[in-house]
Amino acid sequence: MADATTFTNQTQILEPFRGIKKVTIEEYFTSGHRTCQGCESALVMKLMVKASGPRTIVLGSTGCMYVANTTYYTTPWVVPWMHTQLGSSGSAALGTAAGLKALMKKGKMKSEPINVIAFCGDGGGADMGIGAISATLTHKEYNSLILLYDNESYANTDIQLSGMTPYGAHTTFSPPGKAHRIIHKRWKKNMAGMMAAGHPECRYVATVCASYAVEMMNKVRRALTIGGPTFIHSLDPCPKGWDYDPMLSHELGELAIETGIFPLYEVEDGQLRYYGKTKAIVEGRARKPVREYLLKQGRFAHFTEEDLSYFQSKVDEMWNKWEVPGVVPFRRVDAARTAATNT
Amino acid sequence: MAVATTAAPTASDEKELLISGSEAVAEGLALADIDVVTGYPIRPYDTVIQAIAKKIANGQLVAEYIVAEGEHSQFEIVKHASTVGARVFCGSSGVGWAYAMECLVVTPPLRVPMVCLVGNRALDDPGAFGVEHNDALFVRDLGWMLCWIDTSQEAIDTTLIAYRVAEDRRVFLPLAISADGAFLTHSQALTLVPPKEKVDKFLPRYDRGDLLLHPDNPITVAPQANEDWVIEIRRQNDEAMKRAVAVIEEAYADFRKVFGRGPENPWFEEYMTDDAEIILVGMGTISLPMKVGIRTLRAQGKKVGLVRLRWFRPFPTEKLVKVLSRAKAIGVVDRDYSFGSPFHSGVVANEIRAALYNAEKRPPLLSFICGLGGREVTLEDVYKATDLCYNAANSGKSEAKTLWLGVRE
Numbered sequence: 001m002a003d004a005t006t007f008t009n010q011t012q013i014l015e016p017f018r019g020i021k022k023v024t025i026e027e028y029f030t031s032g033h034r035t036c037q038g039c040e041s042a043l044v045m046k047l048m049v050k051a052s053g054p055r056t057i058v059l060g061s062t063g064c065m066y067v068a069n070t071t072y073y074t075t076p077w078v079v080p081w082m083h084t085q086l087g088s089s090g091s092a093a094l095g096t097a098a099g100l101k102a103l104m105k106k107g108k109m110k111s112e113p114i115n116v117i118a119f120c121g122d123g124g125g126a127d128m129g130i131g132a133i134s135a136t137l138t139h140k141e142y143n144s145l146i147l148l149y150d151n152e153s154y155a156n157t158d159i160q161l162s163g164m165t166p167y168g169a170h171t172t173f174s175p176p177g178k179a180h181r182i183i184h185k186r187w188k189k190n191m192a193g194m195m196a197a198g199h200p201e202c203r204y205v206a207t208v209c210a211s212y213a214v215e216m217m218n219k220v221r222r223a224l225t226i227g228g229p230t231f232i233h234s235l236d237p238c239p240k241g242w243d244y245d246p247m248l249s250h251e252l253g254e255l256a257i258e259t260g261i262f263p264l265y266e267v268e269d270g271q272l273r274y275y276g277k278t279k280a281i282v283e284g285r286a287r288k289p290v291r292e293y294l295l296k297q298g299r300f301a302h303f304t305e306e307d308l309s310y311f312q313s314k315v316d317e318m319w320n321k322w323e324v325p326g327v328v329p330f331r332r333v334d335a336a337r338t339a340a341t342n343t
Numbered sequence: 344m345a346v347a348t349t350a351a352p353t354a355s356d357e358k359e360l361l362i363s364g365s366e367a368v369a370e371g372l373a374l375a376d377i378d379v380v381t382g383y384p385i386r387p388y389d390t391v392i393q394a395i396a397k398k399i400a401n402g403q404l405v406a407e408y409i410v411a412e413g414e415h416s417q418f419e420i421v422k423h424a425s426t427v428g429a430r431v432f433c434g435s436s437g438v439g440w441a442y443a444m445e446c447l448v449v450t451p452p453l454r455v456p457m458v459c460l461v462g463n464r465a466l467d468d469p470g471a472f473g474v475e476h477n478d479a480l481f482v483r484d485l486g487w488m489l490c491w492i493d494t495s496q497e498a499i500d501t502t503l504i505a506y507r508v509a510e511d512r513r514v515f516l517p518l519a520i521s522a523d524g525a526f527l528t529h530s531q532a533l534t535l536v537p538p539k540e541k542v543d544k545f546l547p548r549y550d551r552g553d554l555l556l557h558p559d560n561p562i563t564v565a566p567q568a569n570e571d572w573v574i575e576i577r578r579q580n581d582e583a584m585k586r587a588v589a590v591i592e593e594a595y596a597d598f599r600k601v602f603g604r605g606p607e608n609p610w611f612e613e614y615m616t617d618d619a620e621i622i623l624v625g626m627g628t629i630s631l632p633m634k635v636g637i638r639t640l641r642a643q644g645k646k647v648g649l650v651r652l653r654w655f656r657p658f659p660t661e662k663l664v665k666v667l668s669r670a671k672a673i674g675v676v677d678r679d680y681s682f683g684s685p686f687h688s689g690v691v692a693n694e695i696r697a698a699l700y701n702a703e704k705r706p707p708l709l710s711f712i713c714g715l716g717g718r719e720v721t722l723e724d725v726y727k728a729t730d731l732c733y734n735a736a737n738s739g740k741s742e743a744k745t746l747w748l749g750v751r752e
Contacts, residue, residue, distance in 0.1 A: 070566035083565035095423030
């Protein structure tokens with residue numbers, strides 16, 4: 001039976017980087033990948049493992065960051081890395097963490113905290129793999145981070161729409177046509193809000209954007225340090241899928257925040273904290289109009305003024321109507337309606 | 344040669360328990376000291392998870408026990424646990440096994456030696472709990488080792504053998520143990536449970552070696568290979584399956600040495616085949632009505648025998664051909680179907696036809712489909728199959744069609 005070990009299920013203590021100059025120089029995601037010019041997701045991978053350090057195992061579900069990153073014999077991963085199936089990021093994180101825990105607990109492996117990170121794209125995470133991620137976020141005794149890199153389409157397979165593709169975007173599965181200018185009429189899922197609200201024992205959920213690199217790395221470090229299953233949603237501008245000049249990736253990331261389309265926040269032990277420009281918006285700073293973000297991207301080139309105002313009105317709702325702005329879309333019953341019901 | 348049944352020796356250091364097939368597998372799993380186990384409810388295999396959960400709750404086994412949110416995750420979780428060096432177990436039945444199909448596909452090329460129990464169950468629709476072998480047979484072409492067990496004793500013994508074979512570095516392939524739903528998963532029999540010390544002599548620790556996913560061994564597993572390498576990787580799987588043949592024989596021989604029981608021939612059980620004119624072939628618990636029927640037929644002077652196939656992958660081609668070639672006619676009774684296949688036969692019948700193709704002596708072969716959806720295989724079915732086999736033996740010809748037994752026409 002179990003040997004006596006020193007196993008405690010502790011995590012690595014990763015203090016936040018205090019500024020860009022304090023960031024470690026070592027890279028754990030290096031040359032050997034063939035992602036597109038301007039690919040934000042590749043940057044997310046690089047920053048993610050820079051933040052986690054070398055005692056890390058990374059599991060990658062099918063998607064760009066699998067296919068474009070790991071060609072046989074030319075891996076960019078300095079840390080151990082393994083492919084997992086499209087919908088399996090949650091199970092990969094859980095299984096790896098459980099395997100390590102079992103072996104360390106039973107004295108079959110040297111006991112030490114090893115970071116386990118599983119990443120998924122928006123298709124793998126928010127569509128196919130959402131059930132497994134949800135399950136993993138309830139297993140609080142296993143330490144792992146699930147990072148969803150969201151480039152808002154199945155970008156590896158030809159830019160097909162996912163449940164995370166913005167309203168109206170032109171994808172190969174939602175081309176604008178003569179009879180229907182807009183085929184994709186679904187509003188994007190609120191993944192981080194859903195994960196935070198739906199998994200009360202998940203201690204850390206955050207949104208990040210690599211345009212804010214230090215903040216992003218520190219959220220990864222916090223997620224790994226706090227322990228249990230954690231979740232980070234990263235918005236990644238994608239030159240190929242969004243149809244823009246690759247030099248604009250960083251700027252588009254900033255615009256997504258400044259327009260209020262993508263809020264930056266974290267929920268730690270149930271407490272919500274907004275970050276950066278998002279915090280300013282919550283505190284009353286004006287949001288930039290969504291058209292400044294949308295019209296820089298070819299995928300919205302077919303938008304009319306009507307479409308732009310619809311998009312703007314939906315984003316306005318996030319900030320003016322939602323009970324927790326940008327995070328939880330519940331609304332209080334309005335007073336007039338309550339009065340009407342009571343009479 | 345043709346030993347009737349495996350006589351249960353009374354070794355003093357073994358416990359004798361009245362347990363079901365599923366419970367016997369769980370006894371084997373505790374002895375194998377598995378590290379991670381995942382469950383998801385579906386009848387009938389899940390009785391093994393119920394038994395394991397009790398063992399964990401009672402402190403008879405220390406393992407990470409995870410109830411997954413579906414079979415897909417159930418199999419993915421143990422797959423990943425195995426890659427960091429954990430000995431793992433899970434299982435399923437019927438459409439649950441089908442739900443996990445994507446994960447079943449990836450384990451052989453990843454060289455993940457997971458061991459699973461398939462509690463054979465008819466596929467939906469319509470709903471049916473009873474046994475059919477089509478579920479486990481899904482993986483027959485994919486690099487999974489597949490065996491069928493018949494008794495609780497075989498369940499515990501095969502569980503120990505399964506880890507020994509799957510985790511042998513020459514093999515490193517997943518292995519599914521198939522047990523007929525209800526007839527074996529839920530049926531109790533007296534079963535010998537060996538002590539841990541003996542098991543430790545037989546079953547070494549799982550060592551993933553240079554394939555271990557760990558910061559001290561920073562490998563990249565399963566990068567995109569495409570046409571540059573995939574065919575070579577398939578070939579490696581093929582070689583591993585070929586090597587499994589010798590590893591299985593070694594494991595059974597060692598099992599006999601350590602535990603003092605178990606069959607000499609791992610691949611199939613022979614029952615009264617020495618002088619048999621007609622040899623019936625089947626897998627799993629179908630052997631019970633067949634053996635009873637054969638005893639009656641023998642009393643009538645009909646020389647009938649049974650080959651109960653234990654291992655389907657790797658398939659014991661030469662050994663089986665050697666035995667079956669001696670018969671005047673062969674009757675293969677499939678508890679599965681393969682619609683549109685040659686002669687519309689069952690899977691086992693066509694495998695045996697293929698195996699016999701190069702044989703010098705090819706007796707007439709009749710294909711029967713019987714007992715689907717858990718329908719009882721009756722003595723009448725056995726007598727009818729035997730009579731038809733005698734007709735074929737006398738005419739010297741195989742009937743070029745498949746006969747369904749015990750079905751309303």
